[in-house]
Amino acid sequence: MKIFKKSDIILIFAVLFVAGIIFAISSLEKGPPVAHIIVGGEEYKAVNLVDIPEKQVFILETHPETIIVCEKGCAYFSSAGCPDKICVKTGRLTKKGDTAVCLPAGVVLTIEGGEYDAVTY
Amino acid sequence: MKKNLVYKTALCAMMCALTVAIGFLENLIPEMPFLPPGAKPGFSNIIIMFACEALSGAYVAAVVLTKVLFAFVTRGATAAIMSLSGGVISAFVMFLLLRKGKNKAGIAGVSVTGALCHNLGQLAAAAFISATLKIVYYLPALLVFAVLTGVVNGIIAGAVLPPLKRINNTFEQEE
Structure with a gap:
């Protein structure tokens, strides 16, 4: 049983290539980073992470309950x-x-x- | 041709036990910063690949469903759905590749394809559960990770499967 065949190598590089392209496209997005909170497929809140005055905490009444924190430059559960x-x-x-x-x-x-x-520009 | 039934059932039970044991051990691996969250090496794919070669489709399905049941009992319904969506698709595709693929792909190719199907099936299930397509942002990380784990598992399988198959053939002939 051969471990690597020619087709395997082609497959591996093709997948890595596709991954690289998708990654490049998603990082090309312009504009300031905005955190989107989506609950059950509907957008619940969009928070601009650049001009955010202070730490914001969202307590979501989902089952189970989840808490999301947005700060300057980052957002996390x-x-x-x-x-x-x-x-x-x-x-x-x-x-x-x-x-x-x-x-x-x-x-x-x-x-x-x-x-x-519009306010900052 | 029913004389192998007991042997095959016992072999299948061993495969089930192995996937459950491997699944448990993989849960103990801590999160690492550079890996996608919830990502696992998927060593049980090696077992599935052996099952695909040594047993018939129904037995392979039994192994996959045992894994799903274990996920349901230990980690809940969401984990079971994820295990099911990834496990069924990847086992099905690997079964076809190993049985009907006419050796077009090496064992690493089969393993990588299985890992890809597993991750894509899970991503589709996750998109369905969360009702949003935004999680496609996970796609690059999942693709790269599937290649990585697939290659590692393929190399292990390439070393482990041939002797296992030899032992299996000896036992089957003794029956």
């Missing part, structure tokens, strides 16, 4: 009532494209490039 806590372990989201998901509660936290604010 600070606690979740689920057993595996994958969303909390994801840590602080700082770059565009960073995403944390709490599947049991159906909450998605993602950072995207937002519109430039």
